Amino acid sequence: MTLTVDLARYLAERREAVDQALDRALPSADRYPKTIHESMRYSVFAGGKRLRPILVIAGAEAAGGSMAEVMPTACAMELVHTYSLIHDDLPAMDDDDFRRGRPTNHKVFGEAVAILAGDALLTLAFRLIAENCAANGRDPSLLRDVLIEIADAAGTEGMIGGQVVDLESEGQKVLPETLEYIHTHKTQALIRASLRAGALLMNAPSRVLAPLTRAAECLGLAFQIVDDILDVEGSLEQLGKSAGSDQRKQKATYPEIFGLEVSKLRARELAEEAKAALAMIGPRVEPLVLLADFIVERKS
Amino acid sequence: MTLTVDLARYLAERREAVDQALDRALPSADRYPKTIHESMRYSVFAGGKRLRPILVIAGAEAAGGSMAEVMPTACAMELVHTYSLIHDDLPAMDDDDFRRGRPTNHKVFGEAVAILAGDALLTLAFRLIAENCAANGRDPSLLRDVLIEIADAAGTEGMIGGQVVDLESEGQKVLPETLEYIHTHKTQALIRASLRAGALLMNAPSRVLAPLTRAAECLGLAFQIVDDILDVEGSLEQLGKSAGSDQRKQKATYPEIFGLEVSKLRARELAEEAKAALAMIGPRVEPLVLLADFIVERKS
Numbered sequence: 001m002t003l004t005v006d007l008a009r010y011l012a013e014r015r016e017a018v019d020q021a022l023d024r025a026l027p028s029a030d031r032y033p034k035t036i037h038e039s040m041r042y043s044v045f046a047g048g049k050r051l052r053p054i055l056v057i058a059g060a061e062a063a064g065g066s067m068a069e070v071m072p073t074a075c076a077m078e079l080v081h082t083y084s085l086i087h088d089d090l091p092a093m094d095d096d097d098f099r100r101g102r103p104t105n106h107k108v109f110g111e112a113v114a115i116l117a118g119d120a121l122l123t124l125a126f127r128l129i130a131e132n133c134a135a136n137g138r139d140p141s142l143l144r145d146v147l148i149e150i151a152d153a154a155g156t157e158g159m160i161g162g163q164v165v166d167l168e169s170e171g172q173k174v175l176p177e178t179l180e181y182i183h184t185h186k187t188q189a190l191i192r193a194s195l196r197a198g199a200l201l202m203n204a205p206s207r208v209l210a211p212l213t214r215a216a217e218c219l220g221l222a223f224q225i226v227d228d229i230l231d232v233e234g235s236l237e238q239l240g241k242s243a244g245s246d247q248r249k250q251k252a253t254y255p256e257i258f259g260l261e262v263s264k265l266r267a268r269e270l271a272e273e274a275k276a277a278l279a280m281i282g283p284r285v286e287p288l289v290l291l292a293d294f295i296v297e298r299k300s
Numbered sequence: 301m302t303l304t305v306d307l308a309r310y311l312a313e314r315r316e317a318v319d320q321a322l323d324r325a326l327p328s329a330d331r332y333p334k335t336i337h338e339s340m341r342y343s344v345f346a347g348g349k350r351l352r353p354i355l356v357i358a359g360a361e362a363a364g365g366s367m368a369e370v371m372p373t374a375c376a377m378e379l380v381h382t383y384s385l386i387h388d389d390l391p392a393m394d395d396d397d398f399r400r401g402r403p404t405n406h407k408v409f410g411e412a413v414a415i416l417a418g419d420a421l422l423t424l425a426f427r428l429i430a431e432n433c434a435a436n437g438r439d440p441s442l443l444r445d446v447l448i449e450i451a452d453a454a455g456t457e458g459m460i461g462g463q464v465v466d467l468e469s470e471g472q473k474v475l476p477e478t479l480e481y482i483h484t485h486k487t488q489a490l491i492r493a494s495l496r497a498g499a500l501l502m503n504a505p506s507r508v509l510a511p512l513t514r515a516a517e518c519l520g521l522a523f524q525i526v527d528d529i530l531d532v533e534g535s536l537e538q539l540g541k542s543a544g545s546d547q548r549k550q551k552a553t554y555p556e557i558f559g560l561e562v563s564k565l566r567a568r569e570l571a572e573e574a575k576a577a578l579a580m581i582g583p584r585v586e587p588l589v590l591l592a593d594f595i596v597e598r599k600s
Contacts, residue, residue, distance in 0.1 A: 027456060033464040036456050087419060092411035111392030112467050115415065119387060120460045122419065126426040127451035130444045143443060144430045151427035156327060156336050160420045164333040167412055 007290040011054060014067065018053040019045070021071045022078060025128055039109040039117040040124075043082050046100050051223075052077035052194040054291075055216070059198025062285045063208050070198045072132035073146065076125040077194045080154050083121035084190075086114055088163065094249065122154075132201065139203065146197050153193030162186025166251070174252035182252060187227070188220030195219075195288075211277040215288065218274035223295050225267045228253040232260065234300065271296045307590040311354060314367065318353040319345075321371045322378060325428055339409040339417040340424075343382050346400050351523075352377040352494040354591075355516070359498025362585045363508050370498045372432035373446065376425040377494045380454050383421035384490075386414050388463065394549065422454075432501065439503065446497050453493030462486025466551070474552035482552060487527070488520030495519075495588075511577040515588065518574035523595050525567045528553040532560065534600065571596045 022044055027037045053074035060070040067074075089096040089104040090111060096104050106114035129150060133143035152158055162185025169178060195216035199209050231246045232255050246253045254263040271292040278285045278292070322344055327337045353374035360370040367374075389396040389404040390411060396404050406414035429450060433443035452458055462485025469478060495516035499509050531546045532555050546553050554563040571592040578585045578592070 031456075033456070033461055033468065035468065036460065036464045040456075083419075087415055090412075090415065092415060112390075113464065115387055115390065115392060116460050116464055119383075119418070119422065120456045122422055123451050123455040123460070127448055127455070130447035130451065133441075133444050141433075144433050147430035147447075148427055151423050151430065155423040155427070156331075156333070156340075156420045160336065160416050160423070161333055164336045164413065164416055168333065168335065 005286045005290060007287065007294060010287045010290075011294075014054045014057055015050045017067060017071070018050045018057075018074055018078065021075050025072070025075050025079075025124070035109060035113055036116055036120060039105060039113045040121055042108060043086050043099075043105045043117065044079065044121070046102055048078065048082070048100070050078060052081050052190060055191060055194035055219075056198040058285070058288050058291070059195040059200075059204075059212060059216075060202050061198075062212055062281055062288065063199045063202035063204035064284070065198070065202035070132065070201050072128040073150075073197050073201060074194075076128040076132075076150070077190065077197070079121040079125040079128070080150070080159075081190060083118040083125070084154075084159055084163070086118040086121070090114060093163075093167065096245075126151075142201055142203060146200050149197055149200060150193050153189040158185055158189035158193070159187075162189065169252050171250040172252075174257065176257055179252045179254065179257055183221055183224045183254070184217075187224040188217060191220035191223060192216040208281055211280040212285075214277040215274040215285075215292070218270040218277070219288075219292060219295055222267045222270035222274070222292075225254045225263055225270070226296055226298065228255055229260065229263050229267070230298075230300065267296045305586045305590060307587065307594060310587045310590075311594075314354045314357055315350045317367060317371070318350045318357075318374055318378065321375050325372070325375050325379075325424070335409060335413055336416055336420060339405060339413045340421055342408060343386050343399075343405045343417065344379065344421070346402055348378065348382070348400070350378060352381050352490060355491060355494035355519075356498040358585070358588050358591070359495040359500075359504075359512060359516075360502050361498075362495075362512055362581055362588065363499045363502035363504035364584070365498070365502035370432065370501050372428040373450075373497050373501060374494075376428040376432075376450070377490065377497070379421040379425040379428070380450070380459075381490060383418040383425070384454075384459060384463070386418040386421070390414060393463075393467065396545075426451075442501055442503060446500050449497055449500060450493050453489040458485055458489035458493070459487075462489065469552045471550040472552075474557065476557055479552045479554065479557055483521055483524045483554070484517075487524035488517060491520035491523060492516040508581055511580040512585075514577040515574040515585075515592070518570040518577070519588075519592060519595055522567045522570035522574070522592075525554045525563055525570070526596055526598065528555055529560065529563050529567070530598075530600065567596045 026041055026044060029038045029041050031037050056070050056074035056077055057067045060066065085099060086105045088094050089099055090106055097107055098104060105117060129147055162182050165178065166182045166186055192213065195212055199212050228246065231244065274292045275289050278289050326341055326344060329338045329341050331337050356370050356374035356377055357367045360366065385399060386405045388394050389399055390406055397407055398404060405417060429447055462482050465478065466482045466486055492513065495512055499512050528546065574592045575589050578589050
């Protein structure tokens, strides 16, 4: 198929719309008690790529829906992602002082507020998903399916499970299947749920949902492999954190186990597999096809 | 009205049913990754009174519903409560080593797992609420209302807001209105949402919902005032934590600001006000009438 979408513009438009919606969804920074709202906003507006919200939107578009119909859930996925970063950065966890070139939440607001800000973002995320159902006027039972989808992706069968195994694997010799578990749970699960949630909210038929799910799994894994590669190759300027931080923390990574060349090849293969799955859906998924290459070729 | 319910039996039956439902709802302790599931179960099965689940059930009963119809949401409220205790006990927060006579979660599983166990319980709570709607076969739009009710009660407009102000008030001279804010948000909000959620799920009319809400507000505040009183008067054996711990941590409490006698009087007044509100509903709320006295007279 001939691609007609300008990806940079597609991403910029959606990122801007998501940022505006997040600004409306979050309590204002001067609302009592101020500290917690400042802390939540500090991390949400720290310059993220908004990949997960954009995937929710792209999932809705793939099923014939529009950005406006899934915006609350798109914002919710960014809040779930942000809460996980705040908690991951805590001294008891990865103990990171910087994130995206800025001091981490607990370095600015203290550990107690950082823990509570994460809790509050997770709580607000579920509120936004509940609101989505009211807003788009579709069958409210879809809300139940989407909630369960996202809760499972974020819980101990998903992201939290991945984080636990990641923590327990630090400094250990990690088997390839353990690394696979960490990557598919810690990163892929939420990316998969994002794309699926958008499509589910639009009541996508399985001829759309099945290939979309396969594409999401490939993109989610590719995204994490590229993250691992960038940690070895990237510079502080590009990443906003020191390159090589995974190695210093003795984190299990793809390049560590399979080498850089095999890792790059695998990421490329996954992008092609995602594109093959997407080709079964049709022209509505053009942005996702371009996004597959973008995820593999990105430098930060 | 003549009271015919045996409260001890009423509570014991519901507590047992809630415990069984919680056991089914939580991933088993040997499920991979084991640590997180052990940690979640450790705190959920630490001998709580199950007050919040029982209030969800009583709220449903007040609206003509049954325990089975709201059990997932009843369990969800206990998980929200338990997550908040695990996070509150962390060194960065209240730094408590014991809770209900046992070492706190982070003393057993470490801080990282304790943070993640709290996150996972909150996540699972929202999944259970979503499941409830499917289970009771009522209008799925009720699910949206209940979700928003509970998310607001648990978030920065509710419990988390109360915890932030509580932390920021430690060691400060606290005004009566600040103490009121802490108590109504940190404790009352979740108790209010519990009773309301049960009634909302049964589509309670406002002639039931309004007095039930008023009763819940009185009971929630009374519960916290009695907690403050017990912290001054109780023994380690009864409370499972050292009496006087609020004072050691320079926590703002009701007896600290108003004295013990005024505090006891206020708790009693609130119980009577709750009972007056409940009298407007009818015989279905008998257990709640008895519970009002129980909350004020309890010794632990």
